[in-house]
Amino acid sequence: MEKTAMAAAVWMLPLxxxxxxxxxxxxxxxxxRQHLSTVSRYGxxxxxxxxxxxxxxxxxxxxxxxxxxxxxxxxxxxxxxxxMRELDRLASHxxxxxxxxxxxxxxxxxLPAWLxxxxxxxxxxxxxxxxxxxxxxxxxxxxxxxxxxFPQLFEEPYHPDxxxxxATQVPRASASxxxxxxxxxxxxxxxxxxxxxxxxxxxxSRASDLMLxxxxxxxxxxxxxxxxEPAVGELKEPVLDKITAALVSRYGLEFTRQDASSLWFLCKxxxxxxDVTDQACGLFNPSExxxxxxxxxxxxxxxxxxxxxxxxxxxVPLLEDIVQSMEQAIxxxxxxxxxGSYEKARLRFAHAETVVPFSCLLGLFLEGPEFxxxxxxxxxxxxxxPPKKSNTRGSAVAPFAGNNMLVLHSCPATSSSSKYYIQVLxxxxxxxxxxxxxxxxCPFEEFKERxxxxxxxxxxxxxxxxxxxxxxxKPVTSKLSIPFRWLFGWGRDDDMDEL
Numbered sequence: 049m050e051k052t053a054m055a056a057a058v059w060m061l062p063l064x065x066x067x068x069x070x071x072x073x074x075x076x077x078x079x080x081r082q083h084l085s086t087v088s089r090y091g092x093x094x095x096x097x098x099x100x101x102x103x104x105x106x107x108x109x110x111x112x113x114x115x116x117x118x119x120x121x122x123x124x125x126x127x128x129x130x131x132m133r134e135l136d137r138l139a140s141h142x143x144x145x146x147x148x149x150x151x152x153x154x155x156x157x158x159l160p161a162w163l164x165x166x167x168x169x170x171x172x173x174x175x176x177x178x179x180x181x182x183x184x185x186x187x188x189x190x191x192x193x194x195x196x197x198f199p200q201l202f203e204e205p206y207h208p209d210x211x212x213x214x215a216t217q218v219p220r221a222s223a224s225x226x227x228x229x230x231x232x233x234x235x236x237x238x239x240x241x242x243x244x245x246x247x248x249x250x251x252x253s254r255a256s257d258l259m260l261x262x263x264x265x266x267x268x269x270x271x272x273x274x275x276x277e278p279a280v281g282e283l284k285e286p287v288l289d290k291i292t293a294a295l296v297s298r299y300g301l302e303f304t305r306q307d308a309s310s311l312w313f314l315c316k317x318x319x320x321x322x323d324v325t326d327q328a329c330g331l332f333n334p335s336e337x338x339x340x341x342x343x344x345x346x347x348x349x350x351x352x353x354x355x356x357x358x359x360x361x362x363x364v365p366l367l368e369d370i371v372q373s374m375e376q377a378i379x380x381x382x383x384x385x386x387x388g389s390y391e392k393a394r395l396r397f398a399h400a401e402t403v404v405p406f407s408c409l410l411g412l413f414l415e416g417p418e419f420x421x422x423x424x425x426x427x428x429x430x431x432x433x434p435p436k437k438s439n440t441r442g443s444a445v446a447p448f449a450g451n452n453m454l455v456l457h458s459c460p461a462t463s464s465s466s467k468y469y470i471q472v473l474x475x476x477x478x479x480x481x482x483x484x485x486x487x488x489x490c491p492f493e494e495f496k497e498r499x500x501x502x503x504x505x506x507x508x509x510x511x512x513x514x515x516x517x518x519x520x521x522k523p524v525t526s527k528l529s530i531p532f533r534w535l536f537g538w539g540r541d542d543d544m545d546e547l
Contacts, residue, residue: 078334080315080325085344085442086400087316089124090186090449094475098413098444104478105489108469111459113198115377116393117370120190120451121403122224123183127317129176135168135317138310142166145301159299162327168314169322179223180321186449187224187397191231193476198455201392206233208248210388215397216260217251224449225249225397232395258365258508260398263405266362266512273351280350283430284343291336299331312340320448338434341441345431348442352404354418357425360408361506367409370394371500374456374492378468381458400446407452409503411483412474413439419482423502450475456492466491 081092127135146164149156156164170176195202204210211232215225229247237245251257254264263269285305292308295301303311315328315337332340349355373394380390396402411419418428431438453473461467471489472479483499484490490499 078337080329080334080337081319082443083337083341084316084320085341086348086446086448087320087344088443088447089182089320090190090447090475092320093443093447094477096444097477098439098441099480102478102480102486102488105471105487107487107489108455108457108459108471111457111469113201113455114381114458115374115391115456116194116198116201116395117373117454117456118194118393118395118451119366119370119403119406120187120224120228120395120397121400121446121449122218122220122397123179123186123227124320124448125179125183125220126173126176126321127170129174131313131317132168132170132173132176134310135314136171138307138314139166139168139171141304141307142301145303145307149301154300156300159301160327160330163299163331166327169318177218177220179220179227182321183220183224183448184227187227188231190449190451190476191228192234194228194453195232197476202232204388204392206236206245206247207388208250210390210392211247212391212394213247213249213397214260214395215249215251216257216399216402217254218399221260221397221399222249222251225395228395228397259369260366260396260402262362262365262508263401266358266508267514268512269358269362271514272356272358276350276356280347283346287339287343291332291340294336295331335434341443342431342434342438345438345440345442348400348404348445349431349440352401353440353445354408354414354422354428355430356427357422358511360405360422361425361503361511362508363402363405363409364503364506364511365508366396366402366406367500367503370454371496374454374470377456378492400442400450403446403450403452407445407474410452410472410499411481412452412472412479413445414482416482416486423483444475447475466493468492470495 079092081089082096084092142163146156146159202211213225213229215222226249229249230244233245233247235243237243239246252259252261254261256265258265288305288308292303292305295303295308295311311328311331315332318324318328329337352359354360373391377391407413408422411422414422414428421428431440451474453476455471455473457469457471459465459467459469468491469489470492472481473488478488480486480488481490481495481499484494
């Protein structure tokens, strides 16, 4: 027990130094809306450059785009019903804390005025999780920009077999598909002043949607996540405890760790949905916000991303579907089929649980040695704690409306080059693929050989089947968790909303 306490104290020392070292530096030019992890609005983060040294390839200059695959997250949405109830509980507890402080005649002069009578903006709302107007605009504008960027792909009359639009059965995803389609096809029809065109959005049932909701049907992933969630909570606790203590000292109320967590959630909702950054967000200083962002990114990393290979291996059906669609596009192009007789775009709208694993399958945001690790299904190191920078920030990987585009190009054939190339865009920007030498452009066959094929050895059904544990066998500890098991227990189970 003494050794564990001593180890925890040693681990806390760097955290104290972090809080002290970069508070002042973080104040200048700090925009909290760019530090909300996966709750970030698309417009606030889409132009934030992750890799300042990357220069996009010119390999597809002079080539023709012949097919587009899009995997996009739904746009900005309201809090879910469960999280709205959490904010109602926060409001009740704040009233209790203030009443208790007043009863004890404690000074509350540092307490912001808004906090004294705060009620949740979503109080009394019975339903949640729906796409809000800002989210509609994000996808509508993305549809407009996509058509403007690839005019040769979208010059033909709309047909559902030429422009395939798919979404999950969750309403915010299908609504996002509709908003995108309206932007993409505005002026293409005869409906209303904007000459809208009716279009089809298809969905699979949640139970059988292996392309966009593979996480729903993968039982081994569900077991992994249930077992790992307490450990994630334990890793976050030192940060939350330190920030809770800072809030107590700063404002004179006896905030709990849960209060600090709920206030951070409120900050994200206010800043992202309401453009309010001076209330809940104003309770924290920039260094605290970056640490809270890190705790969210840690959760995404461990439960959806590179933290364990099951997180992304289960997305192989989606990767296979994308490659097959490109192979069919190449076949149609080689056979010189007439326009309007073959598919030119496959457009998908889903969730962070879809976009993050798919980005991992492509090896995005990794350096070369890290890519080699995931090809061998080895876990990566945890995201570095601020002020160190991380390439896998949730705000960059999967903000609201975050997306990956895989553009298939046909290029003039030469004896020394491929005829077909893939270009990958993340949030509409070219992004390096470590599997293709750090370029955003890759010959199609090389893309399949280096990035796709290593994943195709996995059969979804075999991967996701829950294997019975042998009796009296101790659970295996992943390499990722070894450095932390001696420090933290496994006793907490934090509920997470589907994103």
